[in-house]
Every structure is written in C-alpha cells, then in structure tokens.
Amino acid sequence: MWVRFVLGLLMTVVCLGIAGRRAFFLYRVGQKFQPLEAERRVDAGSAVRAEVAEVAFQRKLLRWTVPGVAHFLVFWGFMILLFTIVEAFIGLVKADFQIPIVGNFAWFGFIEDLFALLCVLALVVFTILRIQQAPKNLGRRSRFFGSHIGPAWFVLFMIFNVVWTLLAYRGASINAQELHDPANADKMGFLHGAFASQWFAAILPKTNVEFWETFFLLLSLGVLLGFTVFVTYSKHMHIFASIPNVAFARRPRALGALEPVFWQGKKIDFEDPGDDDVMGVGKVEDFTWKGLLDFATCTECGRCQSQCPAWNTDKPLSPKVLIMGLRDHSLAKAPYLLAAKNEAGEVPEGGIPEAAAAEAAKPLVGPQGDESAHVGEHGITGEGVIPFDMLWSCTTCGACVEQCPVDIEHVDHIVDMRRYQVLMEGAFPEEAGIMLNNVEHAGDPWGLGRSKRLEWAESLDFELRVYEGDKIPDDVEYLYWVGCAGALDDTAKRTARAVATLLHEAGVEFMVLGEAESCTGDPARRMGHEFLFQMLAMQNVEVLNEAGAKRIVVTCAHCYNTLANEYPQVGGHYEVVHHTTLLARLVADKRLTPVQRVDAAVTYHDPCYLGRHNRIFAAPREVLGAIPGTQVQEMPRNREKSFCCGAGGARMWMDENLGERINQNRADEALATKPDIVAAACPFCITMLSDGVAQRQQEGTAATTVAVTDVSEVLLRSVRPDLVDSLSASS
Amino acid sequence: MKIVVLVKYVPEPTATWKFAPDLTVDRAGVEGRLSELDEYAVEQAAQLAEKGVASEVVFLTVGPAKAAEGLRKALAIGGDKAVHVLDDAIHGSCALSTSLVLAKALEKEGYDLVLAGMASTDAELSVVPSMVADRLGINQATFAGELSVDGGAVTIRRDSDVASEKVTAALPAIVSVTDQTGEARYPAFKAIMGAKKKPITTWSLADLGVDASAVGLGAASVRTVDVSPTPARTAGTIVTDDGEGAAQLAGFLADRGFI
Ligand code: SF4
Numbered sequence: 001m002w003v004r005f006v007l008g009l010l011m012t013v014v015c016l017g018i019a020g021r022r023a024f025f026l027y028r029v030g031q032k033f034q035p036l037e038a039e040r041r042v043d044a045g046s047a048v049r050a051e052v053a054e055v056a057f058q059r060k061l062l063r064w065t066v067p068g069v070a071h072f073l074v075f076w077g078f079m080i081l082l083f084t085i086v087e088a089f090i091g092l093v094k095a096d097f098q099i100p101i102v103g104n105f106a107w108f109g110f111i112e113d114l115f116a117l118l119c120v121l122a123l124v125v126f127t128i129l130r131i132q133q134a135p136k137n138l139g140r141r142s143r144f145f146g147s148h149i150g151p152a153w154f155v156l157f158m159i160f161n162v163v164w165t166l167l168a169y170r171g172a173s174i175n176a177q178e179l180h181d182p183a184n185a186d187k188m189g190f191l192h193g194a195f196a197s198q199w200f201a202a203i204l205p206k207t208n209v210e211f212w213e214t215f216f217l218l219l220s221l222g223v224l225l226g227f228t229v230f231v232t233y234s235k236h237m238h239i240f241a242s243i244p245n246v247a248f249a250r251r252p253r254a255l256g257a258l259e260p261v262f263w264q265g266k267k268i269d270f271e272d273p274g275d276d277d278v279m280g281v282g283k284v285e286d287f288t289w290k291g292l293l294d295f296a297t298c299t300e301c302g303r304c305q306s307q308c309p310a311w312n313t314d315k316p317l318s319p320k321v322l323i324m325g326l327r328d329h330s331l332a333k334a335p336y337l338l339a340a341k342n343e344a345g346e347v348p349e350g351g352i353p354e355a356a357a358a359e360a361a362k363p364l365v366g367p368q369g370d371e372s373a374h375v376g377e378h379g380i381t382g383e384g385v386i387p388f389d390m391l392w393s394c395t396t397c398g399a400c401v402e403q404c405p406v407d408i409e410h411v412d413h414i415v416d417m418r419r420y421q422v423l424m425e426g427a428f429p430e431e432a433g434i435m436l437n438n439v440e441h442a443g444d445p446w447g448l449g450r451s452k453r454l455e456w457a458e459s460l461d462f463e464l465r466v467y468e469g470d471k472i473p474d475d476v477e478y479l480y481w482v483g484c485a486g487a488l489d490d491t492a493k494r495t496a497r498a499v500a501t502l503l504h505e506a507g508v509e510f511m512v513l514g515e516a517e518s519c520t521g522d523p524a525r526r527m528g529h530e531f532l533f534q535m536l537a538m539q540n541v542e543v544l545n546e547a548g549a550k551r552i553v554v555t556c557a558h559c560y561n562t563l564a565n566e567y568p569q570v571g572g573h574y575e576v577v578h579h580t581t582l583l584a585r586l587v588a589d590k591r592l593t594p595v596q597r598v599d600a601a602v603t604y605h606d607p608c609y610l611g612r613h614n615r616i617f618a619a620p621r622e623v624l625g626a627i628p629g630t631q632v633q634e635m636p637r638n639r640e641k642s643f644c645c646g647a648g649g650a651r652m653w654m655d656e657n658l659g660e661r662i663n664q665n666r667a668d669e670a671l672a673t674k675p676d677i678v679a680a681a682c683p684f685c686i687t688m689l690s691d692g693v694a695q696r697q698q699e700g701t702a703a704t705t706v707a708v709t710d711v712s713e714v715l716l717r718s719v720r721p722d723l724v725d726s727l728s729a730s731s
Numbered sequence: 732m733k734i735v736v737l738v739k740y741v742p743e744p745t746a747t748w749k750f751a752p753d754l755t756v757d758r759a760g761v762e763g764r765l766s767e768l769d770e771y772a773v774e775q776a777a778q779l780a781e782k783g784v785a786s787e788v789v790f791l792t793v794g795p796a797k798a799a800e801g802l803r804k805a806l807a808i809g810g811d812k813a814v815h816v817l818d819d820a821i822h823g824s825c826a827l828s829t830s831l832v833l834a835k836a837l838e839k840e841g842y843d844l845v846l847a848g849m850a851s852t853d854a855e856l857s858v859v860p861s862m863v864a865d866r867l868g869i870n871q872a873t874f875a876g877e878l879s880v881d882g883g884a885v886t887i888r889r890d891s892d893v894a895s896e897k898v899t900a901a902l903p904a905i906v907s908v909t910d911q912t913g914e915a916r917y918p919a920f921k922a923i924m925g926a927k928k929k930p931i932t933t934w935s936l937a938d939l940g941v942d943a944s945a946v947g948l949g950a951a952s953v954r955t956v957d958v959s960p961t962p963a964r965t966a967g968t969i970v971t972d973d974g975e976g977a978a979q980l981a982g983f984l985a986d987r988g989f990i
C-alpha cells in the first residue's frame with residue numbers, strides 16, 4: 001500500500017507539475033497579448049447557454065453526423081470516466097473506495113463500463129475516418145491536409161490506453177476484493193455491474209492479485225497523467241481550452257457585424273487617435289489574449305478548411321492552417337515576448353535563443369510577390385508568418401466560423417490583420433485602391449458618382465418619391481436603400497426596378513435617398529480600411545437620422561448587414577429588412593398575388609451575408625415557392641453550408657488569379673442542378689454567378705437559356721408579367 | 732534640390748455641380764478633392780524625394796479655404812510642407828491671373844523644379860504650367876510620361892501619336908506630368924495622421940504683393956455668359972441583324988461622317 005501510494009503520488013506530482021508549468025507559461029504568454037475589447041461583454045447567461053449547447057451537447061460537432069456522434073461518445077465517455085478516474089486516484093490510499101451513494105449500485109458500474117466501451121467504439125470510427133480521409137489519399141481535399149497527423153494518431157492511441165488500463169485496474173480490483181476480503185465482496189456494489197471490468201477480472205491471473213491491482217492502478221494513472229502532459233503541449237489542448245474559449249466567444253456568433261478597431265481594450269477614435277495607437281494587428285501579440293486562446297484551442301479538425309471557398313479553389317488560404325500558423329508563431333515567439341526588455345524595448349543580444357529572435361523578427365504578414373511563400377501539407381513557409389496572398393484570399397464568407405466546433409473567430413482575426421496592413425502600412429492588392437478612391441470621392445465603388453444615382457428609376461411606370469432634405473413624411477412606410485449596385489450596375493438596376501415596382505404594386509409607400517445615399521462602407525471595412533468605413537458610416541447615419549428614417553428595406557446583402565448590424569455602432573438604429581423578407585411578407589399577406597405561371601426549375605444560391613451572416617434562409621425560398629409553376633431546387637451546398645460566390649470581403653474589387661475562380665466553382669454547382677433560373681438575393685452574387693454561367697454558355701456546356709437573376713425579378717414575372725420587358729431593358 | 736508641386740483642389744468630377752449666381756461653381760454645394768491628375772505630380776515628387784534626388788518637396792495651391800484638404804492629401808502621399816494662397820479676391824480668377832498668383836508665390840518660396848499635373852479635372856485647360864513658365868522666364872517641359880532629374884537638368888519622355896520624344900531642360904524648370912507616370916500610392920492612415928503634423932503656410936495676395944484688382948472675376952480674361960445642364964443622352968440606335976446588319980451599321984457611320 002505504501003509503495004503504490006508513494007509511486008502514485010510521485011507520478012501525480014511530477015506530471016501535474018509539468019502540465020501546470022506549461023499552463024502557467026501559456027498564461028504568461030497570454031498576458032503579453034492585448035486585453036479584451038471593452039465591448040466584448042461576456043454575460044453569464046449566454047456563456048452558460050453556449051457551454052451547454054457547444055460543449056455539453058456538441059451542437060456544431062453533431063452537424064456532421066458520423067464524426068459528430070463519435071466525438072460525442074468520446075466526450076461523454078470521458079465525462080463518465082472522470083468518476084472512474086476519481087475512484088482510481090482515491091484507490092491509491094483506500095483500495096476499497098467507492099463513490100458515496102451511487103457507488104453502491106450495480107447500474108453505476110454498468111454505466112461507467114458502457115461509456116468506456118462506447119468510447120472505444122468511437123475510437124474505431126475515428127480510425128476508419130482517419131484512414132479514409134487521409135491526406136495521403138485525398139490530398140488537398142482532405143480536411144486533415146495540413147494538420148499534424150502523427151500526434152492525432154497518438155491521441156487516439158492514448159485514449160485507447162486510458163480506457164483499457166482503467167478497465168484492467170478495475171478488473172484487478174474485483175479479483176483483489178473477492179480473494180482477500182470475501183466478507184466484503186458485496187461492499188463495492190458498483191463492481192457488480194461493471195461488466196467490462198469483469199471481463200478483465202476473468203482473464204487476469206488469480207495469483208498475486210494485489211500486485212496486479214497495484215500494477216494496473218499505477219499503469220492507468222501513469223497513462224492518464226502522461227496523456228495530460230502531452231495534451232498541454234499539443235493540439236489536443238482543446239479539451240481544456242475550449243471551455244473558456246466558448247465562454248468568451250462573440251455571441252450569438254462571430255459573424256454579421258465586425259467589431260470596431262480596439263487598442264489596449266479601448267475603441268480607437270479615428271478623429272483623434274492616440275499617438276501610439278496601433279490600428280489592427282501588426283504583430284501577433286497585438287491580438288487579444290482571446291485570440292491566443294483561439295489559436296491554442298484549434299483541434300486541427302479541418303471542418304473550416306473543408307468549407308472554405310479559397311481553399312476549395314486551390315488558393316493559398318486554409319482557415320485551419322492560418323490559425324495553426326498563428327499558434328506556432330505565438331509559441332515560437334514566446335521567449336521573446338517573455339524576455340526582459342531594455343529601455344528601448346528591445347531584448348538584449350543573446351538574451352533569448354536565436355530561433356525565437358528570428359521568429360520575433362518575422363513580419364506577421366509577408367510581402368506581396370514573395371516567391372518563397374507557400375501553404376502546404378507541412379504548414380506555411382515564406383518571409384512572413386502569414387503570406388500576403390493568404391491574407392487577401394479571404395472572402396469573409398464566414399463558412400469557417402460557422403463550422404468551427406470550438407467557436408474560433410477566423411474572420412475577425414483576418415480582418416484585424418488586414419486593418420494593420422491597410423491603415424498602418426498601406427499594403428494591399430493595388431487594384432483595390434481604385435475602389436477605395438472611388439468610394440471616398442464618388443461615394444460608390446465604381447466611381448460613377450452621386451449624380452448618376454437615380455438613372456435606374458427612369459423607366460419606372462410610376463412616380464418615385466425621392467428624399468430632398470426634409471424629414472421623411474409620415475405616410476412613408478419604408479426608406480428604400482437602393483445601394484450602389486442597385487443604383488449604378490446595369491444588372492442590379494433591373495433588380496432595383498423590380499423591387500420598386502413590386503412595392504408600388506403592393507401599395508407600400510416608400511422613398512429613396514437618391515443623391516443623398518452613398519456606399520455603406522462594407523467593402524472598405526472588409527478590406528480593413530476602418531477609417532474610410534467610419535467616415536462613410538457616420539455620413540450615412542447623419543443623413544438617415546436627419547431624414548428620420550425608421551424602417552429601411554435593402555436589396556443588397558452587404559448593405560443589409562452593414563445597416564442592420566454595424567450602423568448601431570455609430571449611432572444608427574433602424575429596423576432593417578431585406579427585400580426578400582418584405583416580399584415574402586407581402587405575398588403571405590396577399591398584398592402581392594403571383595398570377596402568371598413561371599414554369600421553371602429555380603436553383604437558389606444563399607448569399608453569405610444574407611444566410612450565414614444574418615440567418616435569412618427561408619424568406620427567399622418562400623417567395624420563389626409562392627410563384628405558381630416554379631420548382632425550387634437546392635445545390636448540395638446550401639443554407640449554412642452555402643458556398644461563396646467569391647465577391648465578399650472586397651474580393652469583388654481584387655483580381656482573382658490564383659487557382660480556380662470561386663464564381664466558376666459555384667456556377668458549375670448551380671448548373672449541375674439543371675436549372676432554368678439561378679436565383680440569388682444579392683447583386684454581387686448575381687454578377688459573379690452570371691459571369692460563371694456565361695463562361696459555360698460560351699463554351700457550349702450550359703444551355704443558353706439559363707438566366708441568373710434576383711428573387712424579386714422572378715416574382716415580378718408572375719405578378720406583373722406585362723412590365724418585365726420594359727423594366728429589364730438597360731438604362 | 733527643391734521641388735514645388737502645383738496642386739489644385741477641384742470640385743468632385745462625378746458629383747452634381749451647382750452654380751452660384753455669378754455663374755461660378757458653387758463650391759460650398761459640392762465636395763472637393765485634390766485633382767486626380769495632380770496626384771501623379773505629387774507621386775513623382777514623393778518618389779524623387781525617396782530616391783534622394785529632392786531634398787525638399789513643397790505643395791502649392793491657390794484656392795478656397797477647403798483647398799487645405801487637398802494639401803493634406805498631398806502631404807499624406809509625401810512632401811515636407813505646403814503653401815496655401817488664400818484670398819477672397821481670388822474667387823473667379825481665370826487661368827491667366829491664377830498663373831500670376833502662382834508665379835509670385837513660387838518666387839517667394841523658391842524652387843529648382845516645379846511639377847504640375849497635365850490638366851485640372853475641372854477646367855481642363857492644361858495651360859497654367861506654360862503660363863507660369865513664361866511669367867518666371869524658366870524652361871518648361873510638358874506632358875511628361877516619364878521623368879528623371881540629373882545634374883541640374885530634367886529629362887522627360889513626351890509621347891505623341893507619331894513619336895516618343897526625349898526632352899531635356901536645364902533647371903530651374905517646370906514640368907507637367909501625365910497619368911503615364913504611374914498611379915499615386917494609396918496613403919495609409921498613419922501617413923494621413925502624419926500629414927496633419929506637417930506645416931501649411933497661408934499667404935494672402937498682400938503677402939505676395941499682388942494687387943487684388945489684377946485677379947478675380949472682374950479681371951478674368953474670359954466671361955461665363957450662361958450655364959445650362961447638359962442635355963440628357965438620347966436613346967441609342969439598335970441595329971437588328973436581319974442579314975443587312977453590316978450595311979445598316981456602315982450607313983449609320985457614313986451618315987455621321989465617320990466613314
Ligand atoms: S471566411 Fe470564408 S474565405 Fe475566409 S477563411 Fe473563412 S471560409 Fe475561407
């Protein structure tokens with residue numbers, strides 16, 4: 001008894017000591033990062049709800065049924081095993097220990113053993129999945145491509161070891177009880193139900209039972225403690241880190257609005273910034289400690305990577321590899337961060353290992369045209385921690401955030417790095433500068449100017465009410481925010497006319513801002529140009545507040561997101577509806593009656609900023625479904641899993657010359673459903689998908705009759721077929 | 732070597748312009764900006780400073796109070812300081828009197844090389860650099876698509892439809908540059924903040940010794956008689972090809988004297 005106690009204690013102290021030292025080290029590194037943003041309030045209620053949903057019920061994991069259920073079993077297996085582990089630890093000093101009350105019952109032992117076996121079953125599933133989906137077989141298409149493969153296998157092996165050694169110990173314990181203390185054989189009631197432990201009891205030698213009991217007890221604790229140490233040094237950190245990470249995550253999700261720029265936890269005032277304020281993230285420690293926690297929590301599961309439009313079109317961006325790269329860099333740079341600095345804020349020569357000094361000297365984002373930059377199976381190479389093209393390939397579609405089971409905030413991190421590049425360095429894909437200049441001076445990304453903002457309405461068959469500087473009259477129900485595309489892009493102008501006509505048809509009184517409207521600032525903000533965004537937002541909010549706007553209807557998914565979710569940050573609080581929501585309501589209320597049959601197979605594409613970012617999935621489908629004759633179809637990737645058109649994140653305004661074109665990939669997916677109409681609800685998606693479909697039409701692989709159009713235009717065909725031609729002629 | 736860049740704060744070309752009762756553009760009613768064409772000159776000056784060719788870069792503008800914003804934009808791209816000639820009496824000046832004010836300001840400030848854009852995006856006259864050269868009696872080299880400065884002389888490439896000329900002018904000289912010289916950089920926010928700390932000196936006509944009666948609307952060499960909106964575009968002609976399409980197109984062009 002003494003020997004096993006001393007050995008057990010020694011093992012425990014050593015292993016927990018190592019793990020604790022590692023945890024303290026990570027904590028100290030985290031302290032070198034920025035404090036949390038002042039506006040990130042973690043309210044206990046939503047944190048608890050999130051823990052229950054994401055951790056306890058594994059909500060996001062279960063979206064992928066097979067690996068989800070397997071993970072659920074391992075998670076709950078370990079939760080139940082905790083009891084067994086407690087029993088084992090106390091077994092060090094008290095061989096016949098049983099957990100009070102429940103320990104008396106056979107069913108308790110049964111449950112413990114059942115979950116242990118289910119855990120093993122899950123391990124078998126994981127093994128099969130890992131073999132099937134090995135990067136060796138699937139290459140870039142594998143979600144594990146770029147993950148640490150060896151350590152992942154080791155984790156599976158160790159979990160297996162933890163389970164069987166615990167069961168073996170319990171088996172040995174049963175033997176010991178029965179042989180040495182027959183009078184007490186009934187005492188540990190739970191062991192009667194511990195059927196798997198009994199199997200071990202049956203095969204273990206019946207001699208030297210106490211020796212075997214001690215042996216397996218120490219072995220199981222050794223395996224467990226060794227595993228714990230390994231965990232704190234590996235991607236398996238998530239078993240601890242995910243709990244605080246979920247608690248401190250942005251709620252309801254890190255999608256929709258972007259946060260303003262913070263420095264030292266305070267919002268930066270662009271009118272009068274502090275001299276030393278750093279805008280965005282230029283060094284890894286400019287992330288908040290929640291950022292570091294994100295990096296440490298990543299399980300390398302690759303769910304994000306499997307959905308990423310950039311990755312799936314062979315671009316050098318995988319959200320997983322990006323997060324892993326930031327983690328590796330943070331840890332490699334840690335000695336530098338923790339080292340004592342001299343007065344100039346530098347680490348004295350030789351004060352830290354050379355490798356750490358070299359890592360600290362690396363720019364966070366590499367230069368444009370860096371030939372050595374590569375994102376591959378073994379992570380990232382190149383002059384910067386994150387290659388230039390990796391940073392700029394992101395469309396901010398949010399598919400990664402949507403998928404991540406541990407609530408990592410990829411889009412926020414990417415935009416924060418872009419912010420530094422744009423605001424502090426002036427470094428970004430050059431062609432996007434044209435858009436920024438246009439937005440700044442002309443008020444729209446094309447640079448056409450305010451004077452052209454009403455031309456779209458010239459062929460309307462009714463008088464459009466235009467805001468002229470006085471308060472919006474009371475009889476106006478909605479302010480119609482036409483958006484730059486709706487006002488200026490030829491295809492989107494058709495949508496603007498269709499929506500205006502439908503509203504008029506339904507008897508909805510509405511008004512447009514005309515020349516007083518300008519770009520919402522979405523492309524500037526997604527590019528990281530927060531200053532320009534703030535300027536535009538404040539200017540628009542001033543106009544809207546002066547006009548007394550209360551309810552706004554929008555046709556662009558990006559405008560919708562900005563007006564509804566981001567303008568409150570600058571004092572603009574409105575009730576914003578997307579035109580598809582409003583149209584669905586008008587149809588349901590019988591204020592619009594689709595009369596004409598539209599015999600067409602319609603495939604609907606979910607715009608990222610309408611669907612994932614704003615959860616509007618049903619309304620556009622309701623509108624399409626309400627039209628007699630339509631057959632509404634889905635692409636394989638739909639709703640939450642919709643695949644980006646390639647225009648978001650200001651990518652619309654940048655060249656796309658790496659890999660396959662995203663819009664082509666999506667257009668091909670749509671064409672594979674054999675549609676007559678591909679419908680979307682955002683002008684940028686429509687431009688992108690039109691281009692992709694036109695390409696195939698030119699090549700002769702798609703029917704020339706396939707049309708790409710807005711949901712409202714399909715509805716117009718049914719409600720006012722007589723107007724379709726006059727409103728779709730370009731003006 | 733000291734470079735002075737002439738820049739103009741113009742009404743935003745894509746906006747709707749309104750005209751004041753005196754038929755000048757109502758500057759209060761329209762946003763303004765640093766003329767896009769002048770940004771090329773600003774960029775060239777910034778590059779010459781970065782190459783160590785220029786030791787000092789100064790931006791000079793003549794314009795209303797808000798023209799200082801144009802100077803700030805230029806200072807965000809590069810340069811050391813700026814001069815703003817601001818005087819109510821200048822309102823409505825024509826190119827000739829503007830060139831007088833600029834010449835006087837240049838004399839007062841001192842320069843080795845003067846850079847300017849190829850034209851302003853509002854009046855689009857392209858004559859001011861030549862007028863300034865004449866008033867100062869210095870060399871001029873206009874419409875430079877490329878420029879370099881070497882040992883007391885500036886050399887430019889000047890492209891026309893038929894030839895590409897290489898022209899060299901001894902300093903002091905004035906050079907106007909075209910959009911061929913290369914897009915101006917997009918200033919980072921840090922540079923914009925930095926620009927706020929660079930000095931802008933304001934001079935009045937009196938500071939320059941220019942008599943107010945020599946400039947302004949009254950002294951203008953051209954007079955605006957009337958302002959009316961551009962007539963709306965008329966609908967185009969659509970030719971449907973019924974086998975005769977080519978002939979119809981040719982006919983359309985022939986009618987208008989294109990072929
Ligand atoms: S937001 Fe979209 S494009 Fe960007 S990393 Fe995530 S999945 Fe990829």
Ligand code: SF4
Pocket residue numbers: 297298299300301302303304305319320323400403404405406407408
């Ligand atoms: S970021 Fe999230 S989804 Fe992506 S690999 Fe890491 S844990 Fe998985």
